[in-house]
Amino acid sequence: MKLVVLGLSLSSSWGNGHATTFRALLKAFAARGHDVLFLERDVPWYADQRDLTDPDWCRLAFYRDLDDLHGWASDVAQADAVIVGSYVPDGVEVGRWAQRTARGVTAFYDIDTPVTLAKLARGDHEYLSPELIPGYDVYLSFTGGPTLRHIEQHYGSPAARALYCSVDPHGYRPTGAARRWDLSYLGTYSDDRQPTLTRLLIDAARAAPDRRFVVAGPQYPDTIDWPANVERIDHLPPSEHAAFYSASRWTLNVTRADMIARGWSPSVRLFEAAACATPIVSDRWDGLDRLLAPDREIVLADTTADVLAALDRTDAVAIGEAGRARVLAEHTAAHRAAELEAHLLAATSATRAAA
Structure with missing residues (x-):
């Protein structure tokens, strides 16, 4: 063709x-x-x-x-x-x-x-x-x-x-990188995503100053007050995504408001992170449970407290491996x-x- x-x-x-x-x-x-x-x-x-x-x-x-x-x-x-x-x-x-x-x-x-x-x-x-x-x-x-x-x-x-x-499983897979961050987020700035990012990452960082966080992506305004334990990376090329996810104990998925309203709208970052066997904390929307099973292949969070509870879970590795298996079976x-x-x-x- x-x-x-x-x-x-x-x-x-x-x-x-x-x-x-x-x-x-x-x-x-x-x-x-x-x-x-x-x-x-x-x-x-x-x-x-x-x-x-x-x-x-x-x-x-x-x-x-x-x-x-x-x-x-x-x-x-x-x-x-x-x-x-x-x-x-x-x-x-x-x-x-x-x-x-x-x-x-x-x-x-x-x-x-x-x-x-x-x-x-x-x-x-x-x-x-x-x-x-x-x-x-x-x-x-x-x-x-x-x-x-x-x-x-x-x-x-x-x-x-x-x-x-x-996801291309050849480009997105565990790299063996040492864990640098407890929770990461990769995404371009968006007005409608920012309140969720604030609630699920920035506020979590303030509540857990002993933990390490990172936000990677361009176009974030200078007016954002980043806590001292949140590292900023302005742009991360795809060649470095797998290492970024592999260095994250958990990663955050945040969905745009229009996509939450419609549901059934997985982000490419969702599959890329899962392919790296990085356990995901995500906001909630219709259809997500058909793609990744909550509490087994992904963890859903509505509040800052939910994120902090996820970071304390002892089954993070198992969730990451289960998410990777599901993505490789259905979403490559x-x-x-x-x-x-x-x-x-x-x-x-x-x-x-x-x-």
């Missing part, structure tokens, strides 16, 4: 989870024998922070603007499938062009489904408009559960299918690549049957 992907970024993981998601998925998809071309908008904030420039499992190319993108029309037209991702700059125009140009199936890959739906509900069509959704043969969604039917019934998608994030990039292939083939069959 020839696949063209127009995504937010493959080259830079700075400030976004798209790059690592695409890397794991497309590397595994290529390993199934498929040819992949990734087209990325050349923007300065990623150009200055690239940590992947020449992947050996796909072609990576950059375009300056919409006019420059038209130079790739032949590749798009000849592809068996074309995927447009969420948060692509000028995504509505890119989507219209892809739907007009492609002769194979077209798909929208929403790595931000709850955020996207919230934006659509308030008339914000930054990268997707309601009119475009029926034109995509399949809507691939980071969110599963009831949201899929909503996308089909409310927006007219011919087929909305879950395609959760995943190889699993997702097989699902992606099945979704694209099903869409191809459906379009041929309708012709």
